[in-house]
Amino acid sequence: MYLDRIVETKREETAKLAATLSIPQALETIAGMPATKGFAKTLTAGRKRDMGLIAEVKKASPSKGLIRPDFDPVAIALAYEEAGADCLSVLTDAPYFQGSSEYLQAVRQAVNLPLLRKDFVIDERQIYEARILGADAVLLIAAILTPQQISTFMRTAASIGLDSLIEVHSLEEMKTVLELELSEGVLIGINNRNLHTFETSLAASESLGKLVPEGVPFISESGISSVQDMDFLRNTGASGVLIGECFMRQKDIQAAVNALMGPVGSAAKEGGVSIHE
Numbered sequence: 001m002y003l004d005r006i007v008e009t010k011r012e013e014t015a016k017l018a019a020t021l022s023i024p025q026a027l028e029t030i031a032g033m034p035a036t037k038g039f040a041k042t043l044t045a046g047r048k049r050d051m052g053l054i055a056e057v058k059k060a061s062p063s064k065g066l067i068r069p070d071f072d073p074v075a076i077a078l079a080y081e082e083a084g085a086d087c088l089s090v091l092t093d094a095p096y097f098q099g100s101s102e103y104l105q106a107v108r109q110a111v112n113l114p115l116l117r118k119d120f121v122i123d124e125r126q127i128y129e130a131r132i133l134g135a136d137a138v139l140l141i142a143a144i145l146t147p148q149q150i151s152t153f154m155r156t157a158a159s160i161g162l163d164s165l166i167e168v169h170s171l172e173e174m175k176t177v178l179e180l181e182l183s184e185g186v187l188i189g190i191n192n193r194n195l196h197t198f199e200t201s202l203a204a205s206e207s208l209g210k211l212v213p214e215g216v217p218f219i220s221e222s223g224i225s226s227v228q229d230m231d232f233l234r235n236t237g238a239s240g241v242l243i244g245e246c247f248m249r250q251k252d253i254q255a256a257v258n259a260l261m262g263p264v265g266s267a268a269k270e271g272g273v274s275i276h277e
């Protein structure tokens with residue numbers, strides 16, 4: 001599976017991180033930083049539309065290659081903020097997504113929105129690093145973590161003010177995650193992308209969303225690109241969506257967000273406006 005390759009790379013990266021990031025020192029740095037911005041709360045109680053939006057700053061991906069050649073992370077983040085995105089996701093993985101930690105730092109300086117560090121967390125140090133880079137939340141991917149690791153990482157994140165988006169792709173992963181004690185500040189992400197074929201199907205959010213207990217918010221991720229998709233997802237009970245590629249392919253990002261999500265403060269328009277290329 002492609003994820004295995006990514007995890008292998010993360011093992012090399014985290015071995016290097018172990019030599020440069022000391023947890024006691026990281027804690028000292030964090031103690032002097034401003035409080036985080038409440039990623040999960042912003043998407044639930046504080047969202048601007050009927051569906052919350054995590055808009056992704058994404059240059060490239062394993063499935064699609066280069067998505068946005070004229071990639072300016074700060075300009076993209078500002079356009080998302082102007083369009084009323086609730087939160088942003090910034091890819092920091094370099095080898096597979098052409099992301100960068102520097103992008104996350106630059107976006108933190110430029111916008112006031114809560115930020116998700118989008119990477120492949122396999123080591124606690126990456127969580128401390130995320131906080132120092134300016135993130136408000138981390139992604140924990142159930143497919144690459146043991147249940148014990150998810151619990152520990154979730155608690156570590158919370159202890160330094162970070163929320164967690166725990167991502168599942170399958171029924172088995174969903175069952176595992178639902179057996180854990182999920183604290184406030186935790187969101188479940190249902191990824192519509194099949195990790196073997198890279199194909200996306202919103203049916204994943206429909207079927208797995210039914211298992212999520214009342215009171216636990218979930219986010220539908222990947223492969224969302226039309227008003228019809230949004231209408232479909234509204235009926236699954238999702239609190240919000242995570243969208244990258246569809247917006248990254250548009251020249252006018254702000255207009256694209258408004259076309260897909262509807263104006264701030266109202267439900268999205270019904271009907272067939274598609275912003276597919």
Ligand SMILES: O=C(O)c1ccccc1NCC(=O)[C@H](O)[C@H](O)COP(=O)(O)O
Pocket residue numbers: 002056058061062063064191193198221222223224242243244245246
């Ligand atoms: O995007 C990929 O090709 C990919 C491949 C392997 C693992 C993860 C991958 N994507 C990460 C994501 O979760 C998406 O960037 C995110 O959900 C946004 O999806 P999209 O709107 O389809 O760009």
